[in-house]
Amino acid sequence: MKAILVIADGMADRPIKELDLKTPLEVARRPVLNQLAKDGVSGILDPIAPGIPPGTDTSTLALLGYDSLKVYSGRGALEAVGSGVEVLPGDIAFRCNFATVDKNLVVLDRRAGRIANKDAAKLAQSLQKVKLKKSLNVEFFFKTTVQHRGALVIRGHSLSTAISDSDPEVAGKPVLEVKPLSSLSEAKRTAKIVNDLMQEFHRVLKEHPVNRERAEHKLPVANMVLCRGAGTIPKIAPLSEVFGIRAACVAAVPLIRGVCKVAGMKLINVNGATGTIQTDYMAKGRAALEALKTNDFVLLHVKATDVASHDGNFMLKIEVVQKIDEMLGFILDRVGLNSTYLAVTADHTTSCVTGNHEGDPVPVVISGPYVRRDGVVEFGERSCARGGLNRIRGVDLMHTLMDLLGKTGKFGA
Amino acid sequence: MKAILVIADGMADRPIKELDLKTPLEVARRPVLNQLAKDGVSGILDPIAPGIPPGTDTSTLALLGYDSLKVYSGRGALEAVGSGVEVLPGDIAFRCNFATVDKNLVVLDRRAGRIANKDAAKLAQSLQKVKLKKSLNVEFFFKTTVQHRGALVIRGHSLSTAISDSDPEVAGKPVLEVKPLSSLSEAKRTAKIVNDLMQEFHRVLKEHPVNRERAEHKLPVANMVLCRGAGTIPKIAPLSEVFGIRAACVAAVPLIRGVCKVAGMKLINVNGATGTIQTDYMAKGRAALEALKTNDFVLLHVKATDVASHDGNFMLKIEVVQKIDEMLGFILDRVGLNSTYLAVTADHTTSCVTGNHEGDPVPVVISGPYVRRDGVVEFGERSCARGGLNRIRGVDLMHTLMDLLGKTGKFGA
Secondary structure: OEEEEEEEEOOOOOOOOHOEOOOHHOOOOOEEEEHHHHHHHEEEEEEOOOOOEEOHHHHHHHHHHHHHHHHOHHHHHHHHHOOOOOOOOOOOEEEEEEEEOOOOOOEEOOOOOOOHHHHHHHHHHOOOOOOOOOOOOEEEEEEEOOEEEEEEEEEEEEOOOEEEEOOOOOOOOOOOOEEEEEOOOOHHHHHHHHHHHHHHHHHHHHOHHHHHHHHHOOOOOEEEEEEEEEEEOOOOOOOOHOOOOEEEOHHHHHHHHHHHOOOOOOOEOOOOOOOOOOOOOHHHHHHHHHHHHHHEEEEEEEEEHHHHHHHHOHHHHHHHHHHHHHHHHHHHHHHHOEEEEEEEOOEEEEOOOOOOOEOOEEEEEEOOOOOOOOOOOOOOOOHHOOOEEEEEEEHHHHHHHHHHOOOOOOOOO | EEEEEEEEEEEOOOOOOHHEEOOOOHOEEEEEEHHHHHHHEEEEEOOOOOOOOOOHHHHHHOOOOOOOHHOOOOHHHHHHOOOOOOOOOOOEEEEEEEEOOOOOOOEEEEEOOOHHHHHHHHHHHHOOOOOOOHOOEEEEEEOOOOOOEEEEEEOOOOOOEOOOOOOOOOOOOOOOOOOOOOOOHHHHHHHHHHHHEEEEHHHHHHOOOOHHHHHHOOOOOEEEEEEEEOOOOOOOOOHHHHHOOOOEOOOOHHHHHHHHHHOEEEEOOOOOOOOOOOHHHHHHHHHHHHHHHHHHHHHHEEEHHHHHHOOOHHHHHHHHHHHHHHHHHHHHHOOOOOOOOEEEEOOOOOOOOOOOEOOEEEEEEEEEOOOOOOOOOOOOOOHHOOOOOEEEEEHHHHHHHHOOOOOOOOOOO
């Protein structure tokens, strides 16, 4: 027995006036999702707890069976790991942006004109040569990922994640001084290291040939690095240890890849999987099927539903759901439900009206040979609420799936 | 967006033979509650946990989003605060009754004939003059509230709530000695202080002119103070801090007012709101609407359903539900559901058969602009169990409401 878990990021929604008080999911043509509901057991799921808006990272941790409230330790390290940056236990990692600032350090463009990868890479090479004081006894690793995005990892003794961000989050505001958020000396020390490093980075960047060239071409210069989301990798046992399974992940978004990597899953790279609306859905489906040959469990993550929701574009969200439905049809045609469990859910509700992650529950369905079919015939936020799973927590789903696969240990005798 | 939460105390019930195995709520004419069910999302709710009979205090704390199991610290302090008695962190507060005892300290009447407020006030004035030994280094404050009811607050160092009650809870039994319930010196010290004080109170009361006059008029003398429910105020952050909201409370019952006060809510006084069957329902409705103008969240509490239940009077309970339904209609007509969420629930099941709080879940409905309507068309203990909220905990309701108001913070990124 094997299982595929498809997570459609932010797919769940609230009723929308323009859709006659239906949700995008309820309006979408979704024959495969509905078939899964007919053949499966449905329910609603609180990724963290009722009314608590989950992040993509905390929810994905929960959907893999980990107690986010206990193990979550910040976004920075997860995203760094997902971008291919090595983060060891004890390292502090940050998400970084190349940005454009004026001479008073007021941010003009948080993305430095979405700087091209090759420019960013050259700048990063120079930044990695910056020398920190020997007496601080720390190393750092700065890596760019896509466009303006990057990761900073600080390695050494006595570090803390209890520090504030330097990223003001909006243009027009000055770069923030990183401050300790705790009175412990580790927090003060880490804040000082990051502030020193940001100053040094600025010094190197403002004179850099790449930026001189950008200025000549009237492109925004990348003369500052902004950092945020200080985090460590969560202390969790890999899925191979928790459930004795081989697990793989098909996802394009670095944050999801980071969570899966930390959970010991194999990361599959898929040509055309972009983490955007224009992702190659079928390529992801094919990759998941391929990965299932050598793994017991495959997580397939699609970001596009969330992107459409944050833009408030419910018509686009409907289209994306329909593409996901086609992808599920492709998968279902090939694996059947005789020896494979196929589960579908969302990592959170994203409201097309507010544009935010919301704390409403999400629908979930598990289809496969031994589930208790429940009479639900449609996959949707409301129809699934009448399903046989009733209302479960995010952390319950993986245990339920693994139980169907015979991978959970008995508690007691 | 704003929200009103209506709590009908003990409104939920079990099926009653005389009502053809329906509950009073199910039998009541309740067009507005049913309309809310049609327009809203329903469910059942365990105030604390399945099978655990909640107190009104622990349940109200939970319904405001606090984890009662962690923060509850006794009834006494909450009721004292709700009666307008100042209770500071560290103070130990008790609920008190004026009672009638014979010369062997056997309780003849736990309420001293429901002594009139003016008599009680005169007695309290004299009791406040009692001098405790200087060496104990404590102060006390004794205040009467309504009839025989009062509060005692003890302020000083090294006090503990781990002491037993002096109130035997039934007439015919002797006044109990207050005993330490822990081996810690604080508990022993507090028990001694209370015992000393009760003795001194008895000494003052038995010779008091008010009591001599009562005896002449053949009224039960108030010659003893009984105390119970030693408590401190719970250490909780106010709602303004937890959710960033302005909140108000329309309630007559001191215990509810105390919980709301501790949660940082504004207490609204309503002429004609009595906490009894004969309360002015419409005055409460009007007060809630008025409070909503300057607050984000208003809790409206009605005690009468519980009073009827404790008396086992299910016909009266049906009538009270119908009055609450009219009050809800009055509110709904004026706020509509375009920018206000209206939630209705009970703080516990009170069985008209047993006369007790029971651990059965209670029905809940949330009506308002962006809820997922679920096809439930009746508000009742059983119909709501088929609703889109499924089964939630008391502590989840406030988070769900605040999430709809956009007042919950994202956990993760």
